[in-house]
Amino acid sequence: MENNPLNKPNKLYYERxxxxxxxxxxxxxxSFLSLAITGxxxxxxxxxxxxxxxxxxxxxxxxxxxxxxxxxxxFLYFFxxxxxxxxxxxxxxxxxKEMLKGESSLIPNKRDxxxxxxxxxxxxxxxxxxxxxxxxxxxxxxxxAVFWGVAIIGASGLILWFPEFFTNLGIPGEIIxxxxxxxxxxxLLAVGFIFTIHFFNTHFRPDKFPMDTxxxxxxxxxxxxxxxxxxxxxxxxxxxxxxxxxxxxAPSPALERAARIFGxxxxxxxxxxxxxxxxxxxxxxQ
Amino acid sequence: xxxxxxxxxxxLISIPCYSQSEENQLCFDCHSDNTLTTERNGKTIPxxxxxxxxxxxxxxxxxxxxCHDDINPDEIPHPENLKKVNCSxxxxxxxxxxxxxxxxxxxxxxxxxxxxxxTCHGKHDILSSKNSKSRTYVMNxxxxxxxxxxxxxxxxxxxxxxxxxxxxxxxxxxxGEGLFKRGLIVTAVCTSCHTSHDxxxxxxxxxxxxxKNIATTCTQCHRQIEQVHTKVISGRLWEKxxxxxxxxxxxxxxxxxxxxxxxxxxxxxxxxxCHGQKDLTKVVNGKTLPLYVDYDQFKKSVHTDNSxxxxxxxxxxxxxxxxxxxxxxxxxxxxxxxxxxxxxxxxGVEHAKGNVNAPYCTSCHDTHNMQxxxxxxxxxxxxxxxxxxxxxxxxxxxxxxxIDESNKGxxxxxxxxxxxxxxxxxxxxxxxTCVDCHSSHRELPKSDQRSTVYKANIATTCAQCxxxxxxxxxxxxxxxxxxxxxxxxxxxxxxxxxxxxNRTDQSDFRQxxxxxxxxxxxxxxxxxxxxxxxxxxxxxxxxxxxxxDCHGSHMILPTTNIESKLSRANIxxxxxxxxxxxxxxxxxxxxxxxxxxxxxxxxxxxTFWFMTILLASTFLFFGTHTLLWLxxxxxxxxxxxxxxxxxxxEPNGEQSTE
Numbered sequence: 001m002e003n004n005p006l007n008k009p010n011k012l013y014y015e016r017x018x019x020x021x022x023x024x025x026x027x028x029x030x031s032f033l034s035l036a037i038t039g040x041x042x043x044x045x046x047x048x049x050x051x052x053x054x055x056x057x058x059x060x061x062x063x064x065x066x067x068x069x070x071x072x073x074x075f076l077y078f079f080x081x082x083x084x085x086x087x088x089x090x091x092x093x094x095x096x097k098e099m100l101k102g103e104s105s106l107i108p109n110k111r112d113x114x115x116x117x118x119x120x121x122x123x124x125x126x127x128x129x130x131x132x133x134x135x136x137x138x139x140x141x142x143x144x145a146v147f148w149g150v151a152i153i154g155a156s157g158l159i160l161w162f163p164e165f166f167t168n169l170g171i172p173g174e175i176i177x178x179x180x181x182x183x184x185x186x187x188l189l190a191v192g193f194i195f196t197i198h199f200f201n202t203h204f205r206p207d208k209f210p211m212d213t214x215x216x217x218x219x220x221x222x223x224x225x226x227x228x229x230x231x232x233x234x235x236x237x238x239x240x241x242x243x244x245x246x247x248x249x250a251p252s253p254a255l256e257r258a259a260r261i262f263g264x265x266x267x268x269x270x271x272x273x274x275x276x277x278x279x280x281x282x283x284x285x286q
Numbered sequence: 287x288x289x290x291x292x293x294x295x296x297x298l299i300s301i302p303c304y305s306q307s308e309e310n311q312l313c314f315d316c317h318s319d320n321t322l323t324t325e326r327n328g329k330t331i332p333x334x335x336x337x338x339x340x341x342x343x344x345x346x347x348x349x350x351x352x353c354h355d356d357i358n359p360d361e362i363p364h365p366e367n368l369k370k371v372n373c374s375x376x377x378x379x380x381x382x383x384x385x386x387x388x389x390x391x392x393x394x395x396x397x398x399x400x401x402x403x404x405t406c407h408g409k410h411d412i413l414s415s416k417n418s419k420s421r422t423y424v425m426n427x428x429x430x431x432x433x434x435x436x437x438x439x440x441x442x443x444x445x446x447x448x449x450x451x452x453x454x455x456x457x458x459x460x461x462g463e464g465l466f467k468r469g470l471i472v473t474a475v476c477t478s479c480h481t482s483h484d485x486x487x488x489x490x491x492x493x494x495x496x497x498k499n500i501a502t503t504c505t506q507c508h509r510q511i512e513q514v515h516t517k518v519i520s521g522r523l524w525e526k527x528x529x530x531x532x533x534x535x536x537x538x539x540x541x542x543x544x545x546x547x548x549x550x551x552x553x554x555x556x557x558x559x560c561h562g563q564k565d566l567t568k569v570v571n572g573k574t575l576p577l578y579v580d581y582d583q584f585k586k587s588v589h590t591d592n593s594x595x596x597x598x599x600x601x602x603x604x605x606x607x608x609x610x611x612x613x614x615x616x617x618x619x620x621x622x623x624x625x626x627x628x629x630x631x632x633x634g635v636e637h638a639k640g641n642v643n644a645p646y647c648t649s650c651h652d653t654h655n656m657q658x659x660x661x662x663x664x665x666x667x668x669x670x671x672x673x674x675x676x677x678x679x680x681x682x683x684x685x686x687x688x689i690d691e692s693n694k695g696x697x698x699x700x701x702x703x704x705x706x707x708x709x710x711x712x713x714x715x716x717x718x719t720c721v722d723c724h725s726s727h728r729e730l731p732k733s734d735q736r737s738t739v740y741k742a743n744i745a746t747t748c749a750q751c752x753x754x755x756x757x758x759x760x761x762x763x764x765x766x767x768x769x770x771x772x773x774x775x776x777x778x779x780x781x782x783x784x785x786x787x788n789r790t791d792q793s794d795f796r797q798x799x800x801x802x803x804x805x806x807x808x809x810x811x812x813x814x815x816x817x818x819x820x821x822x823x824x825x826x827x828x829x830x831x832x833x834x835d836c837h838g839s840h841m842i843l844p845t846t847n848i849e850s851k852l853s854r855a856n857i858x859x860x861x862x863x864x865x866x867x868x869x870x871x872x873x874x875x876x877x878x879x880x881x882x883x884x885x886x887x888x889x890x891x892x893t894f895w896f897m898t899i900l901l902a903s904t905f906l907f908f909g910t911h912t913l914l915w916l917x918x919x920x921x922x923x924x925x926x927x928x929x930x931x932x933x934x935x936e937p938n939g940e941q942s943t944e
Binding site for chain 2: 120125164167177180181182197205
């Protein structure tokens with residue numbers, strides 16, 4: 001047990017996200033920000049702010065190309081993630097049942113409902129902070145929101161991208177109009193949700209403020225994990241699979257700095273987009 | 287036998303002669319007595335007829351009774367109130383003309399000054415007009431007419447001052463001079479122009495001196511005059527549009543001295559003696575005006591062939607100097623059409639009102655340095671026209687201060703327009719300048735129905751160059767010939783702004799067209815902007831379809847018309863211009879859809895509201911979640927901090943856990 005880092009006195013870290021997942025999230029951030037900016041430019045084309053933004057980016061042609069490129073990245077990470085899930089299951093030889101119902105599964109279950117109720121009680125001061133596991137219910141929601149979003153926005157986006165192709169298949173022209181509404185409003189929902197709710201839940205909540213770099217560095221201090229996700233902490237005490245992820249190697253300062261710079265940039269861009277959207281919705285959009 | 291023949295011939299000739307002279311002799315028995323008189327209305331009237339004079343007269347061969355046909359020679363004394371002699375028995379045409387003439391009419395009305403036949407021709411002493419002793423001989427005509435028509439006579443008091451001097455003027459005129467000084471009997475006398483018997487006022491269309499007839503009258507003598515005048519007046523006009531050319535007397539005032547046109551009478555050198563001096567000035571209303579004329583420059587002008595007096599017509603030897611008070615030059619003498627236009631124009635009207643800012647001919651054309659509009663340095667050369675007009679119409683210049691706000695800056699706008707760039711940058715001389723739309727002399731405000739830029743006339747004005755477009759436009763739904771509506775229909779300049787007119791393939795124009803169509807088609811423009819085409823157009827995308835890309839530009843037809851670009855037959859092709867794979871289903875895309883209209887677009891309406899509710903509920907749920915979370919988390923953080931501080935104060939204390 002000499003090599004067991006748990007026995008060492010210095011600071012210990014726990015790797016919550018592997019490199020592959022971190023890379024995918026990087027793709028998500030980059031593509032999502034690009035899609036959000038270039039998409040909102042069209043949605044709020046009435047607004048002079050977005051018009052200026054469009055001009056700064058080189059006009060509609062450029063933003064249109066960026067949007068389509070980012071869409072390709074979106075489809076790419078979507079399929080990369082699916083293949084990640086498949087490969088992971090094969091490698092670990094876990095059953096489907098375990099994959100869907102296990103402690104590290106993202107499928108919402110009854111305990112999430114209990115946790116949600118307990119959380120509300122905690123909010124209202126009528127109970128202690130619930131003991132969360134590897135995934136909280138809002139994180140599970142976030143995860144499936146992306147699934148839902150990519151499917152809905154992606155499908156409607158493809159219709160808008162290749163209208164002639166789809167109508168040639170026999171889809172009526174009016175579907176293009178409907179696709180426009182769905183694409184645009186669903187995107188507004190996604191953008192609005194990520195840049196407010198997800199930002200708060202993950203980064204701006206007082207115990208993480210101003211940001212949680214775990215998604216870039218992958219590592220969280222064991223102490224912090226113990227406080228935040230007691231159930232996962234418990235798990236790594238017993239389960240070897242989890243224990244393996246504990247290390248005394250701190251994330252390199254360079255990575256930490258890069259993570260902060262990139263993270264803050266992304267957060268700032270996201271917040272700016274939200275401000276512009278709110279401004280445009282109040283003053284311009286009918 | 288021969289003798290007998292002669293005798294018979296003699297007898298045959300002499301019998302009527304004899305009998306005629308015998309019959310007349312019967313009259314002369316009494317009427318050769320120069321004391322023979324009669325009394326009529328209390329007046330003593332001589333009844334003497336000079337037999338000798340009569341026998342010399344042209345009527346010597348006819349009998350007294352041929353004219354005095356109501357006299358019975360046997361009835362002596364003749365009854366009272368015999369008829370006046372009726373000349374029409376022989377001179378029918380002359381009398382008919384006379385009777386409708388001014389003279390005849392006045393005579394019929396009993397005007398005692400009115401002449402009858404005898405006033406001019408005499409009674410028994412009538413001589414042939416070819417006889418130099420005759421009063422109606424060409425040399426004597428001016429004197430004959432002058433008996434009444436000269437200054438001081440009772441007739442002259444009835445006429446205008448100008449007419450009173452007719453005889454004096456005539457004698458000084460080229461015609462009068464020819465007649466009197468050179469004895470040229472083919473020269474024109476009074477009757478040459480006014481006719482001998484058919485003298486009518488010039489207002490009468492039958493009159494030989496009526497505007498319409500004057501040319502014919504003058505060309506009786508001046509046969510080749512057209513050729514002479516093609517220098518001044520376009521030859522084409524003489525044949526095709528004779529009403530457009532000035533009539534003879536517009537230049538050659540009747541009666542008046544016209545020889546001033548000729549250099550020998552008033553040579554330019556005479557004028558230049560004084561006007562060649564640079565310091566020559568005159569003072570008018572306290573202002574000192576230069577009177578210097580740069581003669582060398584004048585000789586380079588378009589009027590180089592004209593002598594000074596051709597324009598300065600009011601010069602007269604009766605004045606000293608000859609040009610004293612000769613007044614303003616009247617360009618209409620030669621340029622009548624232009625002048626008529628000018629008089630109607632806002633420039634002319636304002637000038638007539640005494641507006642000092644209003645331009646006169648010389649303001650644009652200069653005075654002595656007048657250049658042809660084909661001459662490159664001329665201010666009226668097409669490339670220089672905008673600058674010429676800008677002299678007044680540029681912001682801050684005289685006229686610009688009095689015109690309304692919307693017209694300020696028109697010069698700058700024009701300069702940057704497609705017309706302005708074509709003209710000024712590319713030097714394309716056929717490009718429209720100010721005068722092509724506003725006309726060169728008849729500029730009228732757009733509110734004036736006669737104006738070339740009046741709303742209803744704009745299309746025709748533009749059609750001068752853009753005929754093809756005009757022909758298309760005429761067939762479109764926007765043409766008043768097609769749409770019978772009270773609504774305001776657009777004309778060219780509603781889409782192509784008048785002065786800042788742009789190339790249609792340039793960004794500004796394509797962006798603007800939306801505002802233009804939107805002025806009238808407000809609803810569809812709004813909904814257009816809700817669709818993809820509209821949204822990206824707003825971002826400045828040129829490629830996105832604008833109104834005209836689908837509806838056409840000039841030949842816009844209702845979609846129900848099979849010819850329309852958007853008719854069922856054509857729409858797939860129309861969309862193909864941007865979407866090469868356009869198909870029947872594809873064109874079902876609603877280009878003017880709105881999700882705000884439940885009746886028209888139920889699917890869009892419900893989709894929109896479904897999405898809106900989805901958004902609202904998600905944000906409501908998680909918004910509340912976050913708002914509840916925040917105060918709780920803050921409180922917990924504060925608590926933790928406190929515990930940490932306590933732990934530091936008591937380092938041996940228990941480690942704080944929740």
